[in-house]
Amino acid sequence: MSSLRMPAPDQAVLARRAEIIAALRAILPSANVIDAQNEMKVYESDAFTAYRQMPMVVALPETTEQVARILRYCSDQKIRVVPRGAGTGLSGGALPLADGITLGLSKLNRVLEIDFNNRAVRVQPGVTNLAITKAVEHAGFYYAPDPSSQIACTIGGNVAENSGGVHCLKYGVTTNNLLGLEVVTLDGEIITLGGKYLDSEPYDLMGLMAGSEGLLGVVTEVTVRILQKPAIARAVLLGFSDNESAGACVSRIIAEGIIPGGLEMMDRPAIHAVEAFVKAGYPLDVEALLIVELDGPSVEVDELLERVLPLARACGAVYERTSSSEAERIKFWAGRKNAFPAIGRLSPDYLCMDGTIPRRALPQVLKRMRELGEHYGLGVANVFHAGDGNLHPLIMYDADKPGELDRAEKFGADILKLCVAVGGVLTGEHGVGIEKRDLMPEMFSEDDLKQQQRVKCAFDPEALLNPGKVFPHLHRCAELGRVHVHRGETRFPDLPRF
Amino acid sequence: MTTFRPANEHELGDCLTHALADKQTLDVRGRGTKRGLGRDMQTDHVLDMSGFSGITLYEPEELILQARAGTPLAEIETALTAHKQELAFEPCDLGPLLRGVAGEGSVGGMFACNLSGPRRIKAGAARDHFLGVTAYSGRAEMFKAGGRVVKNVTGYDLCKLLANSYGTLCVMTDVTVKVLPAAEKTRTVLVFGLDDTAGVAVLTKALASAHEISAAAHLPADVAGRSSVSHVRNAGTSVTAIRVEGPARSVAHRCEALRKLLGAGEELHSQNSKVFWCELRDVHPFVDDPRAVWRISVAPQAGPAVGVALKGLGDVSVFYDWGGGLLWAAMLPGVSPLDIRAEVTAVGGGHAMLVRGDSELRKTIPVFEPQKPALAGLTRRIKDAFDPQRILNPGRLAPDS
Numbered sequence: 025m026s027s028l029r030m031p032a033p034d035q036a037v038l039a040r041r042a043e044i045i046a047a048l049r050a051i052l053p054s055a056n057v058i059d060a061q062n063e064m065k066v067y068e069s070d071a072f073t074a075y076r077q078m079p080m081v082v083a084l085p086e087t088t089e090q091v092a093r094i095l096r097y098c099s100d101q102k103i104r105v106v107p108r109g110a111g112t113g114l115s116g117g118a119l120p121l122a123d124g125i126t127l128g129l130s131k132l133n134r135v136l137e138i139d140f141n142n143r144a145v146r147v148q149p150g151v152t153n154l155a156i157t158k159a160v161e162h163a164g165f166y167y168a169p170d171p172s173s174q175i176a177c178t179i180g181g182n183v184a185e186n187s188g189g190v191h192c193l194k195y196g197v198t199t200n201n202l203l204g205l206e207v208v209t210l211d212g213e214i215i216t217l218g219g220k221y222l223d224s225e226p227y228d229l230m231g232l233m234a235g236s237e238g239l240l241g242v243v244t245e246v247t248v249r250i251l252q253k254p255a256i257a258r259a260v261l262l263g264f265s266d267n268e269s270a271g272a273c274v275s276r277i278i279a280e281g282i283i284p285g286g287l288e289m290m291d292r293p294a295i296h297a298v299e300a301f302v303k304a305g306y307p308l309d310v311e312a313l314l315i316v317e318l319d320g321p322s323v324e325v326d327e328l329l330e331r332v333l334p335l336a337r338a339c340g341a342v343y344e345r346t347s348s349s350e351a352e353r354i355k356f357w358a359g360r361k362n363a364f365p366a367i368g369r370l371s372p373d374y375l376c377m378d379g380t381i382p383r384r385a386l387p388q389v390l391k392r393m394r395e396l397g398e399h400y401g402l403g404v405a406n407v408f409h410a411g412d413g414n415l416h417p418l419i420m421y422d423a424d425k426p427g428e429l430d431r432a433e434k435f436g437a438d439i440l441k442l443c444v445a446v447g448g449v450l451t452g453e454h455g456v457g458i459e460k461r462d463l464m465p466e467m468f469s470e471d472d473l474k475q476q477q478r479v480k481c482a483f484d485p486e487a488l489l490n491p492g493k494v495f496p497h498l499h500r501c502a503e504l505g506r507v508h509v510h511r512g513e514t515r516f517p518d519l520p521r522f
Numbered sequence: 523m524t525t526f527r528p529a530n531e532h533e534l535g536d537c538l539t540h541a542l543a544d545k546q547t548l549d550v551r552g553r554g555t556k557r558g559l560g561r562d563m564q565t566d567h568v569l570d571m572s573g574f575s576g577i578t579l580y581e582p583e584e585l586i587l588q589a590r591a592g593t594p595l596a597e598i599e600t601a602l603t604a605h606k607q608e609l610a611f612e613p614c615d616l617g618p619l620l621r622g623v624a625g626e627g628s629v630g631g632m633f634a635c636n637l638s639g640p641r642r643i644k645a646g647a648a649r650d651h652f653l654g655v656t657a658y659s660g661r662a663e664m665f666k667a668g669g670r671v672v673k674n675v676t677g678y679d680l681c682k683l684l685a686n687s688y689g690t691l692c693v694m695t696d697v698t699v700k701v702l703p704a705a706e707k708t709r710t711v712l713v714f715g716l717d718d719t720a721g722v723a724v725l726t727k728a729l730a731s732a733h734e735i736s737a738a739a740h741l742p743a744d745v746a747g748r749s750s751v752s753h754v755r756n757a758g759t760s761v762t763a764i765r766v767e768g769p770a771r772s773v774a775h776r777c778e779a780l781r782k783l784l785g786a787g788e789e790l791h792s793q794n795s796k797v798f799w800c801e802l803r804d805v806h807p808f809v810d811d812p813r814a815v816w817r818i819s820v821a822p823q824a825g826p827a828v829g830v831a832l833k834g835l836g837d838v839s840v841f842y843d844w845g846g847g848l849l850w851a852a853m854l855p856g857v858s859p860l861d862i863r864a865e866v867t868a869v870g871g872g873h874a875m876l877v878r879g880d881s882e883l884r885k886t887i888p889v890f891e892p893q894k895p896a897l898a899g900l901t902r903r904i905k906d907a908f909d910p911q912r913i914l915n916p917g918r919l920a921p922d923s
Contacts, residue, residue, distance in 0.1 A: 139821075139823075140730065141726050141730075141822070141823045142821045142822050142823050143729065143730070143822075144821070164730075164732065185675065186675045186679070188673060192673065193672070196646060196650065197673065197675075199650070199679065199682070200646050200650045209896070209900070213896040214896075215896050215897050215900065216871075216897075217897075219821065219870065219871045219872065220821035220822075220870070221819045221820050221821050221847055221871070221872040221873070222642060222643075222647070222819055222844060222847060222848070223636060223638075223642075223647055223649075223686070223819055223873075224686070224873060225873045225875065225890045225891040225893065226686050226687055226688060226690070226890060226901070226919050227683050227686065227687055227691075227901055227904055228636070228649060228682045228683060228685060228686050229683075229897075229900065229901075229904075230682075231649055231679055231681075231682025231683065231685070232678060232679060232680075232682055232683050234679060234682070235675045235678070235679050236678055236679075252729075252730060252731060252732045253732065254732060254734075255732045275583040278583055278585065278703070279582060279583045281606055281703035281704070281706070282703070283702065283703060320734065320768070320772060321732070321733070321734075321772050321775055321776055321779075323771050323772055323775045324768060324769055324771070324772030324775070327769050327771050327772060328769065380669070380671040380672075380673050380674055381671065382581070382584050382670070382671060383583070383584060384581075384583070384584065409673070412671070412672045412673040413584070413671050413672065413673065414673045447670060447671070448669070448671050449669040449671055449674045449676045450676045451674070451675050451676050452671075452673040452674060452675065453673060453675055454675070455675055456675075456676060456677065460676070464676075464677065467669075467676055467677075468666070468677065469665070469666075471663050471664065471665050472665045472666050472667065472677075473677075474663075474665075475659060475663070475665040475667075475680070475907075475908070476667070476677050476678050476680065478907035478908070479678055479680070479683070479904065479907050480678075481903075481907060482900060482903035482904050482906065482907045483900070483903075494677065505906070505910065507542065507661055507910055507911060508661070509539060509542050509543045509662070
């Protein structure tokens, strides 16, 4: 482990391990309770692999009722729980606790209902993101949010992280595509939020659950809206000789009133890494590459292309290529979608960062990032959801070289602080987890964080559900609940009254 | 009763601190146009936030606008129009429906009531465009949540909680909203003479096409007759309407395809199309109607069953938006909310809200959909997390809220 600290294991709970395993086996089929060290190994981290921890035990429920019984048991016995989907999260949100039960939702993997007329699909949380689209594409529908890990990541994890993807500028992230949730709270209550209808009576707890990183409840059913696939999509590759021009081009497209289906940018190191890996046909003599995807009726796509290409030329594009077939469009995307593994080939390890910045700050941020890379002696490649300002710097390091992980983490922290300093945020779509937990005070004051934790207290007063994630300091709910009145000397001074 | 109209954070904080210390309750208002929404409540004082006004940051190319919470929505819309942008969720102006005037509401009030119009089905609700907030809780503490970029998952999404909280959790001082380019052209395809079920079936067919429908509504004959758009008013029968927006050539192409698909007759072009959807957005057909008005959200396919059942409860008029999933219903105040909500439950769930009713009615019946015990418990604990002494809009959502 490097610098991050997790809550100290409760020795009294660890001493009761055998009893806890027996209690879980009374709720679940024996094979669904995993306690052998070699079998628990695959659960020791998620895709944020810099940190690993063996869980006390892994429980794999198959029904909502089993989830409810396990959580009620944990609540009664004061045992910590870490919910887990497919373990593809990039911020350590599913990192186990030594004294915690890792609650894997992978066996809740059925598509429950497809309702084309209401344009809704109801699934269990362990269904993969891509499987939803696969289940409806024969009728021309799809599920819009498409994180790069969509072949493996589950919809339950998508809800927990409020996942995005390359098409979310136009079609929204997970929260914008949710219709309903079934949630089990720590006291074992099964709560239904929403359904196949829009909006809710106060309060919008479904909106709160999305992106709550497994700290508020365990999602056991998800209803999403599905959309009809656009008639056609075409992608354009645009190369620029500097990052400033590419950034300016993105702003010009949006200022022109065009919201492309996808609007991605890669810097030179990323372009070269990707091209060497997948041969997507990217130009190698440019500093920045944009992928602009336009979708809709073909007449609309043609019209928008006629407007985008001159804009790009006016912004100094030195390379342009428009996909002439669906196969070519997919090839353009294959490069971008394989950016992470492509970097993985170049470097034994890498950290994937996830800040969002106002787009106009891009040249400044990329320049500073290069300087920081030189300072830390580490390489960095950038892929960027340019339309919405979501930056993914990939910091390359070698964990076997003493001190490199530490340097990479410091480099990453500097990048995220920079994102906040230019008016951005710590995470656009990967979540805080443990990775960005200790940076939260960069963005939020103590009072901001206390207010968020009071919301946590409303769901989980004993801090048993995924503790140690998101918040740098754990406050006791009793302390947070107290009302402090700091009355000044004057009573309503100088207030205009009518 | 005193009306406090703080001019800045210092005065607001002071006001809340004293309210907290003296256990004084506050009626929290932006510009006061939506006082008639929610349960009728009795408070010790009024907190008027109209002094917090003005756009503080507008970056069209970043798709964001920041404003003080009491800023008139009209001011924001004027600024956006100048840059050919808009609030994509088409916030409705309920001023006239609530027996007030049009165009007076605030951006804070818009979020507090999560007001969205016909484009909700395509673009999302107000809550989906609510990026960041600064507010004072009922603990008299200032906090912020969210950010000023369009994509952000740092910390809990408290904006979602505050949207649709009717001022019961905190007093917003500043909000950040996602803005989008306005569509270049708008056209509406009309189909005439269908009953409610057939009308919604046509909407479903259109929404299941690849033509990117941005609004879909069905008006039975009695409601269509109240439109100011002559094609609709003079139809003499029901009107089913489907809106298409975008670049000119694309709109023309999609309208033609839709007319073929649906066997449709007429089209409304630019200005007529705009007026028609503004009227629906603002529930214009029921503005001059003396009856109480309910808003009901159900699965789109279930809309007609609920509408027909409601009409069986007496003198009831209904029209459908959101592809059939949103019902606006005018009915006599005597209709039992239990009967209305039983119809919603019968079709698999949703929620029914009394939007317009006199204060006596809003005092005596549950204005918002009542919650089951476990959910109601959570709702209560959320309120405690923000406003433990119940000083902000107490009783606006439910008697003990």
